[in-house]
Structure formats: structure tokens, C-alpha cells
Amino acid sequence: MWKGHTTKRQEDKRQADRAKRSREGVRCAEMSMVCLTDFEEYAKEHLSKATWDYYAAGADECCTRDDNLLAYKRIRLRPRILRDVSISDTRTTVQGTEISFPVGIAPTAFHCLAWHEGEMATARATEAVNTCYITSTYSTCSVEEIVGAAPNGYRWFQLYVYRNRKVSEQIVHRVEALGYKALVLTVDVPYTGKRRNDIRNQFKLPPHLKVKNFDGVFEVKENAGPEEYGIPANTLDPSISWKDVYWLQSLTRLPIIIKGILTKEDAELAVEHGVQGIIVSNHGGRQLDGGPATIDALSEIVETVSRQDRGLPGRGDPYGKRCAEGRGPWSQVCFHWQAGGVWGLAYKGEEGVREVLQILNDEFRLSMALAGCRNVAEINRNLIQFSKL
Ligand SMILES: Cc1cc2nc3c(=O)[nH]c(=O)nc-3n(C[C@H](O)[C@H](O)[C@H](O)COP(=O)(O)O)c2cc1C
């Protein structure tokens, strides 16, 4: 297996960590996986250091990455009791399509680093579980292979905008023709965040893998000069601005969802620009370090957007776990995009991703019932208490 670059000191520490985890009883492949942390620990144990570092990366000092989790721990729920939760229904809709529960697979790059079938395995798992899979531009299987692997899956495509706009135009037309149902325009990467371990590891794709969607489009030749994550450096267009939303709208009839919004001001601009949704996100803390935790930004944004959308003074009521979905009334906000699928992939490919999604579904159903909700529509902001922990 490709191991990446590791110094002796790093490798010693890794081995010491491994021994510690094994003393603490970290599970092996044969043991049942109980929660997502089990998958994460398995992945840490089994992936090469360079791959693990890439997947786990945050920018700079990782303050925002770490705060993403801590912020969840600051939130408490206000459960209601005696509400007959003998039947619970986790189904919901996203952009008008019914899915089994309000969790989807966030766009994450390079699934073949975790499992040989890469994004094809992810696509099969999400099709089986009936939720939405946002395919990353930077996938290591082509969009055609992904659709071929799971022809009935519900998929959106995540888009970056390149200096050479023809490249972006072509991929938009390709995914539209393939039946992708929405475009997710990622706007928080005018430049790639400074992920220190990727720099130390000189992270690059191993020779047998490439960004398949751009096969023959961007030539990444051996020793051809600097590259970033499998694409020649400086190909992303940092001049992208709000007017490019109109450009994108002129190219496609697909709904456009902007990913990477963290302030109410930008959420308002998104509404004004007529996009069909936003994903509140700090890119897993991989871009700007020092920005807010995603869940904290979400509260600010849903207040404003729902108010603006309904023309009501300050009656934002949505409850959201991580991301906002805007369809029709933007106040319908209850969705979570999950990047933990890659840990499932690293564990057992398609089966691993299915297990991850099943665990999330079970946990969601249980929390919902314990909080006194019978269905997703009954979840609202009154359930939330922001504690001062
Ligand atoms: C390994 C990895 C790869 C990622 N690749 C992409 C990507 O290709 N495109 C993208 O828009 N976001 C990418 N992301 C960001 C995720 O879609 C998602 O935003 C993040 O994991 C969760 O943070 P959030 O809750 O702030 O969105 C990646 C995240 C990880 C962990």
C-alpha cells in the first residue's frame, strides 16, 4: 500500500498511538461497530498516514475543525415527554425528493484512497439506504462510473469553478445529462486552506489514482510542476463572485445550492440571487481557520433566512443539525451532510458506508423519540437549548 511520507519520529508516535489504542480495546475488523468513532479509529489504524492526515485535516491550527465538534457538545435538547413515540418516521424531503432520513453524504474527495471501488461503493450504499449523495468534483471514479454503479441513486454534483470556464461548463453539462438532480457550488475555496500535514507529507494522489472527471482535461504529468490535490496548481478561479451565480444559472436548469456560507449577510445575498438552497459549512475547518463552528453559524443564518423568506419579524423556527436546505420556504431547515462515510469506506467499502448510515439512522430515530418527536416535522427550535458549557 502507498504509504506517503513519514518521518521516523512521526512513525514512532503512530506506533505508540496504535499500541495505546489496542491496549484500550479499540475494535478490530471482526468486532461490531457501535458508533462512528469506531469507524474513525479503524480508519486511523488502517489507512496510510498521508491518507489519514488528508482526511482528518483542518487548516492551520485546526481551531475551527475542533470547534465544529465542541460546538455540538455545547448544545442540549429540551425533550418533551408522554407523546406516544411508539411509531416514528424519519423520512423527509430534500429539494422535493423523499429520502429515508435527514442525513446525506457530503462531498468528499478521493474515495479510492480509502477503498478500491471508491465513489462507486459510496453511490451503491447511498442508493440502498435511500439518501442523497453529493459527488465531489474531485472523485477518483468518473461521474459516468458512479451513475453506472448505482443507476437509481439520488445524487447532486459538487462543483468548483475553474479559471478555464469551459472545464466547468463541460462538467455541468455532463452531470445534467447523467441525471444528477442539483449542483452544489462550493464557494469557500478561492484558494486551498493551509493544511499543515498535507504540506509536510507532500500529499498527492498515488500514481494509480487520478481525478477521473478530468481525465485528459488537465494533464497532470510526472514532474510537470506544482499541483494541488491531483490538479495542476492555480486552476481554481479565485475571482469567482456573486455574478458567477448568474453565469451558472445561465448554463443549467438544475437547482443551484451554494455550499460554504457562514454569515447571515451571505445567506441573504444567496436568497437575493435566486439560488434554491444553501449549505451552511466551514468545509470541516479545512479552509479558513478561525471561522465559526458550522452549527453556530447555522443558528445565525436560519433566524435571518426564515425571517426574510416568510416576511415575519424574527420568527425563525428551524432546527438543523448542520446544514440548511432551502426549498420553497427556506425555513424548512433540517438536514445534516455527513463526511463520516469515508470512515465506513475505509472499513468495508459499500457495506461500511451502509453501516455508517444505518447507525446514524438508528441514532437519529432514537434521539428523535427520546426527545418526544414522532416525525421530522415535529422537530423544531423549541427543542434546543444552547448551554454555557
Ligand atoms: C476528506 C474530505 C474531503 C472533502 N472534499 C470536499 C470536496 O471535494 N468538495 C467540497 O465541497 N467539500 C469537501 N469537503 C468538505 C465536506 O463536504 C464537509 O463540508 C465537511 O466535511 C463538514 O464540514 P461542515 O459541516 O462545515 O460542512 C471535504 C471534507 C473532507 C473531510
Ligand SMILES: CCCCCCC(=O)C(=O)O
Ligand atoms: C484545489 C482544491 C482541492 C480541494 C480538494 C478537495 C477538498 O475540497 C478538500 O477539502 O480536500
